[in-house]
Amino acid sequence: MSQLFLDRLLEGTLTDSETGERLSVPVRKVTIGTGLAPVAAQLVVPLGLGRRLAVVMDADTRRAMGEAVAGALSTGHLVESIVLDPHPHPDMEVVEEVRARSREADGLIAVGSGSINDIVKHAAHLAGKPYAVFGTALSMNGYTSSSAAITEKGLKKSLASTAAQGVFLDLDVLAAAPKRLIAAGFGDSICRCTAQTDWLMSHLIRGTPYRDTPFALQREEEAALMADPGRLIAGDRAAVALLARMLVLSGFGMTLAGGSYPASQGEHLIAHYIDMRGQNLPMAYHGEHIAVTTVTVARLQERVLGRTSLAIRANADTPAVFAREFGAELGAECWNAFEPKLLDEEGAAALNRRLAADWPDIRRRLLAVSRPSTEVKAALENVNAPVKPADVGIPEPFYREALRNARRIRDRFGVLDLAEAAGELDDFIAAETARPAAHA
Incomplete structure (x- = not known):
């Protein structure tokens, strides 16, 4: 599926085959390409996130892309880098930490994948601020969704959150991520079959809503x-781009479904x-x-x-x-x-x-x-x-x-x-x- 197809979805000109209506998603821009960190300012400025930006990362994603993104953004923004502990757990305590540390920011930038994206997404939601994400690994499908998987009072929940204004996926960074992360992303995409079967089952047996x-x-x-699928771990850029689009579209599917x-x-x-x-x-x-x-x-x-x-x-x-x-x-x-x-x-x-x-x-x-x-x-x-x-x-x-x-x-x-x-x-x-x- 081409970038043109994605662009039509983002522009609101793609038609829903079920309803005949035009599909609409809250994400304004998705860029899947190379060399994105040096041009981070050009990518972010059109989103109107504000002049003061909090760039949130951990030690690993700082090395992968975070420091370069923060440096590029600092040419036209007041940037505060927030470096979380390694492998932060997406729970309300860390969400509140990010919310508190980014209190002075107009907008937030997540640099990372699953946990960091969910943490920043929900912190932005609670603060009523916009955010964008530079993905560092294709380990999950949440970049374009409007929900975040957050643990609250010991219970893992899918919480309504702010959708990213921009999602930026650099194929060179993604392909250089540990092969284990790429395999994890494939794991998070292959569950389409079991998820669709369960969701349709609920619809057919219990009468709950369902969309194809x-x-x-x-x-x-x-x-x-x-x-x-073996092309993914062989470093094939076309396969990595394919997985990137699949995960992006899976996230949009969640947004269109309202959960x-x-x-x-x-x-x-x-x-x-x-x-x-x-x-x-x-x-x-x-x-x-x-x-x-x-x-x-x-x-x-x-x-x-x-x-x-x-x-x-x-x-x-x-x-x-x-x-x-x-x-x-x-x-x-x-x-x-x-x-x-x-x-x-x-x-x-x-x-x-x-x-x-x-x-x-x-x-x-x-x-x-x-x-x-x-x-x-x-x-x-x-x-x-x-x-x-x-x-x-x-x-x-x-x-x-x-x-x-x-x-x-x-x-x-x-x-x-x-x-x-x-x-x-x-x-x-x-x-x-x-x-x-x-x-x-």
């Missing part, structure tokens, strides 16, 4: 990437649970966790969609169950997030009537947007991405816990909920985690 447009935006890029629904479903719930509750785990990137959990969720979707008939039961979940699993305070937070999708006896009976009549058509439509788990796993292995919990140092007992409880941290209904309601989840967890051969 976010996925239509990415179709061409996804097909090209899946044809030869992270097109890119974050069951696979992200498991990863969020791991991030929230994991203790003393080795450092791993978000996209690496998503690679692992996408393979798992693809397998679970295959198991459920392999059923020619399906009957479900009401939830046995209660506030007491949540308090036991999460503790009193976090349990109450999770219960409040979960309760909107609670399935009582009456609701289960109504859904069983629908499933008795419609399951064959529902199953057919879901299979049409999913991918075989073997295909997902093979593509990830081609970029040396992790595909099983042990690859990212997650102990099997904790992974079983994450699979059992992930559906309880948010109100999104997907295959984790359907499998539990159908009496399939416990058997799947036992089969998925009991034998090393299950991950071969």
Whole structure:
């Protein structure tokens, strides 16, 4: 998909195939090219972020691009460089730190990838200030989204935030990033298949809103990437540009959907649970966790969609169950997030009537947007991405816990909920985690 296509989306001249209306996104400029740091001022000035700019980075992204960006901007702006601790965690404490340290700034510039972008994005939102981002790695799809994944009171949330006014991705910087980060970005993009299947499942079974447009935006890029993903870690600039466009378009899909629904479903719930509750785990990137959990969720979707008939039961979940699993305070937070999708006896009976009549058509439509788990796993292995919990140092007992409880941290209904309601989840967890051969 060409830069011209992206430009049409940014200009508001691209038509929505579902509604016939013109698509609109809040990001004003996306530049994917080379040599962007020296011309940072020329890129940023048209955005009107103000004269006083806070440039936020950590030690790694400072070396990669941050110092050069801050230096180029200082020719026409009053620049304050804010260097965070290495590998900052995107939680409200760090968001508030950035907000406080950038109090005098008119606008903010993030130089980094996932965590730094989310931190700055939400700090800008809370302060009512504009921001732009110079990406240093293709490790995730959040550059163009208007939400941020932030941990608040121990619960990982997708919070409405300020969309970047400009997104600047330098292919030389991105290609020079550790191959592990590029593989993580591929992991965060390949979950399209499980996310779309879960989101459509929720729509067809529970009647929640759904849009195909976010996925239509990415179709061409996804097909090209899946044809030869190994080019990414070989440093092929065309492949890196392809992944950059795919992640940019995935972020726009979230914005068009009004939330992270097109890119974050069951696979992200498991990863969020791991991030929230994991203790003393080795450092791993978000996209690496998503690679692992996408393979798992693809397998679970295959198991459920392999059923020619399906009957479900009401939830046995209660506030007491949540308090036991999460503790009193976090349990109450999770219960409040979960309760909107609670399935009582009456609701289960109504859904069983629908499933008795419609399951064959529902199953057919879901299979049409999913991918075989073997295909997902093979593509990830081609970029040396992790595909099983042990690859990212997650102990099997904790992974079983994450699979059992992930559906309880948010109100999104997907295959984790359907499998539990159908009496399939416990058997799947036992089969998925009991034998090393299950991950071969």
